[in-house]
Amino acid sequence: AQAAARGAQQSVNSNQLTMSRTVVKAPISGITSRSNVNVGALATAGTTQMVTVSQLNPIYVDISQSAAELLALRQQFAAGKLSTPRTAQVQLKLADGSTYPMVGQLRFEEAKVDSTTGTVNLRAVFSNDNFVLLPGMMVNAQLIQGII
Template identity: 45%
Template sequence: MVVTTQAVEIPTELAGRTAAFETSDVRPQVSGVIRARLFEEGALVRQGQTLYQIDPSVYQATAAQAAANLASAQAVHAAAAAKAARYRPLAQMQAISKQDYTDAAAISRQTAAAIAQNRAIVEAARINLRFTRVPAPISGRIGRSLVTTGGLVTASQANALTTIQRLDPMFVDIQQSSSALLDLRQRVGGGQGKIPGAAQVALLLEDGSRYAYTGTLQFAEPMVDQNTGTVTLRARFPNPQGLLLPGMYVRARIVQSAVPNGILVPQTAVARDAQGNGTVF
């Protein structure tokens, strides 16, 4: 048997949980009664797709009133501006007092400001009217509806109307003990190995089968959970068939380090003594 040195990867198997790539709780931004639910529960929805229709009648009336107030302000300003324009040459000829012209000019500026205020009110009314159509914030698979047609919803309510999750790709949050991570970093720092440039992650599902796609380690949190003494590592996996669902228990096999000059021998060529020390023969 010829023994040679080669780079030897050191894998680690850790427990983890799957998590959605994106999650959005859908909430209303205005208050009102739900008139229609415009999606099928469990279906794929697109970003911007209308999910619920809130009764718009009150907001339509408010927008119409705001538009009428704007038109009235514009009419008042037109009259005030015309009066100020007529007073200006008269004040220059001293046919009227300068105070009369100053008052007319001030009223003209006030009515111009009133137009700006009413335009802002019109825009706010239009925004609220648009909010009566509740859109999907993200694309993904939508869950069950937690409100029915005829239900009353309020702006910024705590309870979500429904939840949308993007399931391709998927995250896997992996827990590693801080002691194991510290040991790894000490070994790497001591020259006993090196960290691969882009760590690949293999996944074992709950039934023991291996997931068909390989993931990539994204990052490790820079802090230790005080309750569990673990550090969370996050990996990203493609999920085109939708096999992975949020909350699944999995086991991740990660190559976190590699020994550049390792020696591999067949398992049958290693004998161990009573103390567990290995001997190659």
């Protein structure tokens, strides 16, 4: 009876190990897209993208600014007509015309101009506790880059 119990316990341990190898954990929390792989399909480690996980809080908003606007802004800084704000705050206007209640912070300005669009990419970060902002959503950004 003891031998049968040990055999059953080994079977349980083996099944638990096998099951633990079937769980895939994401390194970030967020929402997932539709699965790219059907149940039962072969997935190869490192090459098969099973699903996309999008981080929602905080959320990053990519902004395009024309190179001409940026050049004019830098010329005004050089001439002493503008001073730099302590932090570049960003306000968003949503598609329905409402203003997003949280103010974001400008975190990144790319050091090159996109030759196809003539724009420089900026990135702002926003708190998104209520998940109002979603990946791919179109918004208008208003930011203060200089103070007269």
